Amino acid sequence: MSLDQKQVKHIATLARIRVEDAELPGLVNELNGIMTWIEQLNEVDVTGVEPMSGVQSRDLPRRPDVINDGGDPEKVLKNAPDSTHGFFVVPKVVE
Amino acid sequence: MTELNHLTIAGALAGLAKKEFTSFELTMACLAQMQKHRDLNAFVTETQERALEMAMNSDVRRAQGQAMGAMDGIPLGIKDLFCTEGVLTTAGSHILDGFHPTYESTVSANLWKAGAVMLGKLNMDEFAMGSSNGTSYHGPVTNPWRRKGENTRLVPGGSSGGSATAVSARMVLAATGTDTGGSIRQPAAFTGIVGLKPTYGRCSRWGIVAFASSLDQAGPMCRTVEDTAIMLGAMAGYDPKDSTSVDVPLPDFRKAIEGGVKGLKVGVPKEYRLDGLSLEIAKLWEQGVAWMKEQGAEIKEISLPHTKYALPVYYIIAPAEASSNLARYDGVRFGLRVPGESLDDMYEQTRAAGFGKEVRRRVMIGTYVLSAGYYDAYYLRAQRIRALILKDFTDAFKDVDVVLTPSTPSAAFGLEEKFDDPVAMYLNDVFTVTVNLAGLPGISVPAGLDSRGLPLGLQLIGRAFDEETVLRAGRAIERAANFTAKPEGF
Numbered sequence: 048m049s050l051d052q053k054q055v056k057h058i059a060t061l062a063r064i065r066v067e068d069a070e071l072p073g074l075v076n077e078l079n080g081i082m083t084w085i086e087q088l089n090e091v092d093v094t095g096v097e098p099m100s101g102v103q104s105r106d107l108p109r110r111p112d113v114i115n116d117g118g119d120p121e122k123v124l125k126n127a128p129d130s131t132h133g134f135f136v137v138p139k140v141v142e
Numbered sequence: 143m144t145e146l147n148h149l150t151i152a153g154a155l156a157g158l159a160k161k162e163f164t165s166f167e168l169t170m171a172c173l174a175q176m177q178k179h180r181d182l183n184a185f186v187t188e189t190q191e192r193a194l195e196m197a198m199n200s201d202v203r204r205a206q207g208q209a210m211g212a213m214d215g216i217p218l219g220i221k222d223l224f225c226t227e228g229v230l231t232t233a234g235s236h237i238l239d240g241f242h243p244t245y246e247s248t249v250s251a252n253l254w255k256a257g258a259v260m261l262g263k264l265n266m267d268e269f270a271m272g273s274s275n276g277t278s279y280h281g282p283v284t285n286p287w288r289r290k291g292e293n294t295r296l297v298p299g300g301s302s303g304g305s306a307t308a309v310s311a312r313m314v315l316a317a318t319g320t321d322t323g324g325s326i327r328q329p330a331a332f333t334g335i336v337g338l339k340p341t342y343g344r345c346s347r348w349g350i351v352a353f354a355s356s357l358d359q360a361g362p363m364c365r366t367v368e369d370t371a372i373m374l375g376a377m378a379g380y381d382p383k384d385s386t387s388v389d390v391p392l393p394d395f396r397k398a399i400e401g402g403v404k405g406l407k408v409g410v411p412k413e414y415r416l417d418g419l420s421l422e423i424a425k426l427w428e429q430g431v432a433w434m435k436e437q438g439a440e441i442k443e444i445s446l447p448h449t450k451y452a453l454p455v456y457y458i459i460a461p462a463e464a465s466s467n468l469a470r471y472d473g474v475r476f477g478l479r480v481p482g483e484s485l486d487d488m489y490e491q492t493r494a495a496g497f498g499k500e501v502r503r504r505v506m507i508g509t510y511v512l513s514a515g516y517y518d519a520y521y522l523r524a525q526r527i528r529a530l531i532l533k534d535f536t537d538a539f540k541d542v543d544v545v546l547t548p549s550t551p552s553a554a555f556g557l558e559e560k561f562d563d564p565v566a567m568y569l570n571d572v573f574t575v576t577v578n579l580a581g582l583p584g585i586s587v588p589a590g591l592d593s594r595g596l597p598l599g600l601q602l603i604g605r606a607f608d609e610e611t612v613l614r615a616g617r618a619i620e621r622a623a624n625f626t627a628k629p630e631g632f
Contacts, residue, residue, distance in 0.1 A: 055506070062465060062509040063472070063486065064502055065494035077503060077564060078510075084565050085454045085520070091527050098525030099532065101356040102342050102581030102606070107385045122244040126476035135474050138485050 049079045146171035147312045151216050151369040154315060158204065158215050165204075165215030168315075169197040169259055172217045176261065176313045182284045184308040186222045187230045188262040193217060196259040203257070212376045214257030219308045219317040222263040223270055224250045224360070225349040229260075233351040234268040234278040234301075237496025238477040247349025248381045249318060249360045256376040261314055265304030268498045269468065270325055270353045273570035275303025276557070277500040285333055285554050286311040286629035290595035296554040299329030299570070305363045306333040311632050316364040316373050320350060322357045323456055324550075324574030327586035330363055331549035331599030334588045334627065336370045336616070337363045339574075341606045342581035343388035344374075346381030354463035355386075357456075357578040367587065367617040371395035374609065390607055398610035399617040404438030406615065409542030413449040414573060416551070422592045423548045430546055430589060430600045433622035434615070442542050446534040451527050452576040453568055458511050458524035459579075464501075465508025471496060503564065532580045539605050544615045547573050549586040549599035573601060583609045585616045588625040597627065 050058075052071045055078060059066040066074060120133050129136040146168045149157065157163055173190055200215035225231050225243035232238045246254070254260070267277040274297040275283040285298040286307060298307040302319030306329035309317050319326040321339035330337025338361045345360040352358065362373035375396065380389040410431060415424070431441055473479035473492030480495045482488030497505065511520035538545065551572055577584040583606070586599040600619055604612035 050510075058506050058510050058513070060490075061513060062505050063469075063489040063493055064497065064505065065490035074503075074506075078506060081457065081503075081507060081564060082510075085457060088451055088454050088458075088523055088527060091448070091451055091523075091530070093523060093526040093530070096526040096529050098522050099529040100525060101386065102532065103386060103388070108382070108389075110382065119244075125244055126241055128473060128477070128479035137474055138482060138488055140485050 050075055147175045149315065150366050151315050151364065151372050154216055165197040165200040165259060166194065168215065169193050169217045172261055172314055179311050179313060182286060182307050182311060183281055184265055184283055184304040184313060185262045186232060186265050186280050189229055189260055193259050193261050200257050200259065211255060211257030212372065213253065215259065216315055217259040217261050218253060219261050219264045219305060219314040220250055221302055221305050221318050221320060222266055223320050223351045224318060226250055229263065234266045234280060235496065236279040236478060237471045241476050245349060248346035248383060249377045252379060253376055264308055264317055267301035268501050270301040270320055270322055271500050271504055272300040273328055273567055275300040277498055279498060282557055283307050284557065286632050287333060287554060287596055288630065295557040297557055299332035299554065301325040302329050302363060306330060306335060309335045309363050309365060310629060316362060316369055318360060319363045320358055320360050322354050322460060323578050324571035326361050326363060327574045327584060327601060328550050328570055330586040332554040334597030335363060335365055336367055336587055338370050338374060338585040339577065339583060340374060340378060340609055341583045343386055344378050346384040346387045348381055348383040352467040354460040355467060356463060357460060367399055367613055367620045368396065371399050371613050393610055395609060395613055399613045401614045402437065403434055403615055403618040406439045406544060407542040408434050408439045408441050409444035409538055409545040410441060411444050411446045411545060411547060413446050414547045420552060423551060426590055426598050427548050430619060433619060434546065437618050444538045444542060446538060448527060448530045448534050449576060452531055452579055453572060455524045455527045455579060456575045457568060458520050459528065461504040461508035462512050462521050465505045465512065468505055528579050531576055535580045535582060544611050545603040547601045549573060549601040553592045553596035553598055577603050582606055583612050585612050587616045587619045589619055589623045591627055
């Protein structure tokens, strides 16, 4: 199965990356090149094999449920492109 | 006397202890070499003042007879993927413009605690996605090595390309790297140095800009196996701030290296004899086998049947994790912002301007393989095959103690050699990527020069948390190869 321009445009929207229409044909080719190469995975028999999300099978460690960080708004906001009164500033979301 | 910046870590520590020179003098020698070879573009940020201050502090500690750290007074470069407090950290990307972290990564903090000196931040492929250092927003890095009788500029490999060049060109005594699919071992092989990817969980990932969280691991890049052992000891250790960091005892790696390989079972995987493998690489591999045999190791052919699927599996799993990790670059909390008419418009414009082509490609692949309707066919299937790749190794390590392979399918290639097909570039990692998928430790050791005078490396892979055997076997290769070649003019 190969990707078309409409699908690639949709993927770009999901990824929140603006892609100009002029770039689409090239991008479709690149992504199809990679996905076609990946298709070889279909020849592997994976019946009964559990998917593996990481190499550690053990449970993640837990720590006591206590506050051990925070209270540093200046540090959190220090690298913000725009902030005011201790908040991040974004374009208007609600009319 | 050798110029100070040419010393190994072990040699410099001995000289400092005997008060033959100061850390200040050693640091000055490195800074001078950095300035002299700025054209190689190894550094994104030089931190000269901080370096001299840290060096003087080390000298004061020594003069006053205070307790000294394991790397006290040793000047290092730090890959620009590690967050360094108050020092620009870009991950090689435009989207992190002006980002000055308010915290220090655990690995770099461990190194400063051990007394090391920071010379600056090293260039790299954008978000560690690349095998040539060609995707950096700050421009490519040049390898100090040239082909015999040629002036063609060569790549240092990637993604830790700035680290590899800085170590090889004697600007730093050693550098940190990170390795997600081969990003320490491939550039180490291309520049004639040693690079080690530790077991997943050995070094904390806290404060390292995330690429693919189930694969990323930090490690040392040095000029000798002994230096690698010293630096690994200083970088590694359990960190409660990284939930995947593993709480296991830290061995004395330096002690482990001289044990020899007598009786060690060395596996040679038949699936790594790729069709069309270059004769020179094949010959070097045979030479490596012979060296191990001569030193008393027992050689066994092994089978890792799912090897050929490792790269395509990687190119589903790594982009999937990257698409999730890189969602944080939204123009709100740090780095670049391109104003937009709405919030979504701002996101889309910021990310279009901030990400380079390779990063965009991988974020889109990752978004696609995780999207509704494709998740099972791609992502889940890749995770199942990853389990089979791990099982290949688990089975093999029932019979052998360490696995010997080439590090890369070729020597360094030209900066201008075009890679129009992304898949051709991905093949650089064919020998290294399996190790990340299985979470194992692997080292690349310089083993010889090809017919054009370029360095080639051999890789040793070990059981999880058995870096000691990997280092010991690596030392055996180093001893036999006696690799003393240096890039001309360095």
